[in-house]
Amino acid sequence: MVYSHDGFGLGNIRRMLAICTHLLDSIPELSILVVSGSPMLHSFRLPRRLDYIKLPCINRGTSGELSAKYLGTAIDETVKLRSELILSAIANFKPDVFLVDKKPYGIRNELKTAIEYLKAELPETPLLLLLRDILDHPDVTMQEWQKHGYYEAIEKFYNRVLVVGTPEIFDIRQEYQLPPRVAQKVQFCGYIRKELGRKSPNLVRNELQLSPEEKLILVTPGGGEDGYSLIDTYLSSLALLPTSHKLRSLIICGPEMPLKDRVALEQKAAAYPQVHMCEFTDDLMSYIAAADVVVAMGGYNTTCEIISVSKPAVVIPRVKPSQEQWMRAEHLTKLGVLAAIHPDKLTPDILMRSLLQQLNNLQHNISTPAIDLNALPKISQYISTLLVKKKSVVPFGKTYQPPEQLRDLARVAIV
Template identity: 45%
Template sequence: MQKITNIELRKTMPPPRIDYRIAVYSHDTFGLGNIRRMLAICQYLLDNNPHFSILLITGSPVIHRLPLPTERFDYVKLPCLSRTEAEKYQVKSLGTTFDMTMRLRAQMIKTTLMGFHPDIVIVDKKPCGVAKELMPALEASSEAIPRAQWVLLLRDILDAPGKTRQVWRKHRYFDVIDRHYAQILVVGSQKIFDLGEEYGFPPRIKSIMKYCGYIHKSPTVIPQKNLATNGTRTVLVTPGGGQDGFRMIRAYLQGLEIHPDKGWKSLIITGPEMDGWAREEIAHLASRVNAAVTVQSFTADMQGTMSQADVIVSMGGYNSLCEIVSLGKPAVIVPRKAPVQEQWIRAQRFAHQGWVHCLDPETLTPSQLMEAIDNQLNRTLLPPPLQGTKEWQGLVRVSQAIRLLLADPGFMACHA
């Protein structure tokens, strides 16, 4: 009898049955944070729920450059927007007016959801979408997609409490959540930042909130050729998307120029959204430094790159800090303070836990940055591993919450 291998058997097996459709909305008008966070959630949901199919609706200009799930996943690309300041946006690429572009985006979202008929719609951060672009779909949902349950996903910190309270009152977000949303999932820790209390959420809204914990991701094991150090210590400098990271990188390169005796190797990843003039200036500054400095614009595997660095210099975005803490890496954080204070608040809270070292961007000097890096390179006491703790099980607990909403019989039986 001919022996059938496991590979041959898998080839003859039918594709997995898809029982549940999930739509994910990520507007992405600034940086890489939102889309990378939502892709991590999508990948985990697909890996651990073989009956899920996910359609992502995004305005990210770099979605095609990021690692995407390969099965039961696709995306619809919206015309790009840029954030000019807090709650202010403009058209990024198309030669159309803002109003025309927003009408187009709203129609695309509504048509997509009506055609896909999702069981769950996960909305990132903004209950109404950018400039209320989700409202046509929300208002048509009860008749056009009646089985859909809407879930609002919030990161740990949105902005300063006073400012956030004002924005939420202005846009009547609580009323929209009352009418349309089944649950709010917070990918953060109530012990670190009590979002509902800090932002004055009313009791009826708090009753549907679930704190899932921060997103802990295991690093890849693919070697990064630019970090082949041969025993030399390496500092990774990354401002995330890069749109406002020039000042931090300039301070770092000026510090190396002032202190040429530093014996470490540097990898600077500017981010794909950094302006061309800024990249040119960074390349010029790097050429003057008498040290091993490599500059590149992007990596599709940031956490894998972080895992091979000895110290990380970064801004204070959600993904960057979660990846740094997940890896247990020494880090110097230079967070953004404007137009929103989210990064500044997060960096301070993480520093208070002893997870990172935080510097004030408004008073940052090149020498101060060099001293902080030296201290982190020579640090002997690192915080204990956080993997498995309740505050760092965001992916697991988001998946559990979604399955409970769907009343998955198998899931309910094993958790009875």
């Protein structure tokens, strides 16, 4: 069973689906149930033996404040509903392994009762916490973890913390001052290698009717909810393009971009016949592989996709409500993996100069340093080992007593 809360964008659910797909491909007779609040989960091509329970959506604005995204309910009521759905799923599905994304107690502690129930009723089921390479600035992360008791939660409940990153780029044990008993549970897995998409680069370029001398620039702001500025600046930068360069631009706005923003960008893009714009693709990797240069936000998944095919890139990271994207981009820029522009300094001129530099690097075949991309096989190997070792023993003398309303819910679910 996999938990992915998804309060903002597509990053978490895309990462978890990549992990789930690899697990299903590499572990025979495995079934995975995903519980997620992602509003876009149904849009992805889901592998066989995977199903999901859709939780009511929670939205996290740029201020970090949470609210119900679609329901006209208070945040406390929404979290309570999600928490009860998760508990019911655990009681029925009885997972052999429970993989939790990012937050040890879930968003707004919605997992806490379910984890306590799981440990009492299914104590042989290992709990694994999955963390991306960087969560936020250390000051912010350590304060949040201390406030919510995450250090204690990991020490008490979790068997292992799987980090999809490398300590050479960012060592969470040191940066977040993990206590020794928590730090010893950390296992660095490397970054997630993204497999090539369903279309070959030649097919993509033929579909877009590119001539041999044209360079393809892919522009993607991820989910797109806050992607207007990036695309607007890129379109403005095209007026500064030297006539000696022949570029074709494919802009994928993202499914969560507000309609008014997308309409405004489409109107602006109409002035540039070499620009093609669309809303969403579930096969982004095909277009990244076909592009000559990528212009993107600095989300974890997009960064892994860029690295997986050694693609020149200009990254304009999000800096609110988390510093995670900017911190990652800074580290990778220092390594020469990509170019980054702070959004506060983003102008058409700066963006075009950075883009032309990446095209120049491409022309001169400047290589980038190798990054460990073995996260998926390492995670699969670890979970395979757990499943082999797992003992199906029903413990005696259970003492756990959940709150009355959740106890009743679990009893009904089990019946």
